[in-house]
Amino acid sequence: MIRNIGGIETPENEINLSIDKNLSQSSIRVMLFGNGVESLIPICKKYSRIKLVTENPEFIITFGGDGTLISAELSYPCVPKVPILNSSRGHRCIPHPPEEVIRRLAEGRLIPYRYTKLQCTIYIGGNADPATTIEALNEVIVEKGRINTALRFKLWIDGISYEGNEREILGDGFMISTPFGSTAYFSNVTRGIFWRGIGVAFMATNEPVTHMILPEESVLEVKITRGPAVLAHDNSQEFVALNTGDIIVARKSPQDAIIYSYGILKHQSEPF
DSSP states (O other), X not given: OOEEOSSOOOOGGGSOOHHHHHTTSSOEEEEEEEXXXXXXXXXXXXXXXXXXXXXXXXXXXXXXXXXXXXXXXXXXXXXXXXXXXXXXXXXXXBOSOHHHHHHHHHHTOSEEEEEOOEEEEEESTTOSSOSEEEEESSEEEEXXXXXXXXXXXXXXXXXXXXXXXXXXXXXXXXXXXXXXXXXXXXXXXXXXXXXXXXEEEEEXXXXXXXXXXXXXXXXXXXXXXXXXXXXXXXXXXXXXEEOTTOEEEEXXXXXXXXEEESSOOXXXXXXX
16 A cells, blocks of 8 residues: 555555555555665665666665655656765665665565645746746745745645735745655744645745645746746756746646655654
8 A cells, every 4th residue: 555645645546556566566666866876776686576677677775865765756757766864964865774675675564655746837928828837845935036036936725816916025035845844944944844734935035934835736927027936846957947927837737756664754854
């Protein structure tokens, strides 16, 4: 069974159980991802069920910290991840010895969880056709493009203007976060985390509130009314330049990230 966390409310009898079925097959296709993964090869080869591959994996073992896990999700979206900690920091990585984690994977004793992702579509210059669409496991961040010039933008939530009358917000920018990402940069900005929905954090703006937590079915539309700005997501090396008139539409992605933990998690903030 794939357990639900991070904003997914699917009845158990409707959950896709294909991952659990994979573990009952004679072999599972596993890719290794991260620095120093060579040390994991002899461990994996101890188990006949694990077949190491370089393409079309059923599972990806990430070896590093949270950044390695997020990079793997960017490169191989929605392929189930087994994050093993090999870093001084890694709240989202399993801290147990690799031998124990890989043994549990081979035996089908790791616990899979679904995590909500964001889908963000960008429209440049008011064009009706989107310029690009990105997906993020943690967050999408839009900040001012010049350090000495504030960003101005307007926000609509489900087609309704934030605070009414198409109010213009002035400041450094904003962040749209998933529950998974709320324990990262979102928490540093707001000093809080959340377990369900979509989070919006205002960054050094003229607003009396620092953030909002919206229902996960919400659709957010943001229009840049005075740029320039830059959009980034997760730890991607690619950025999107934005300017006056550009529009960002963000919503929950139809696809979830699937990440395994060593044991059962009760809260979003628990380490793996």
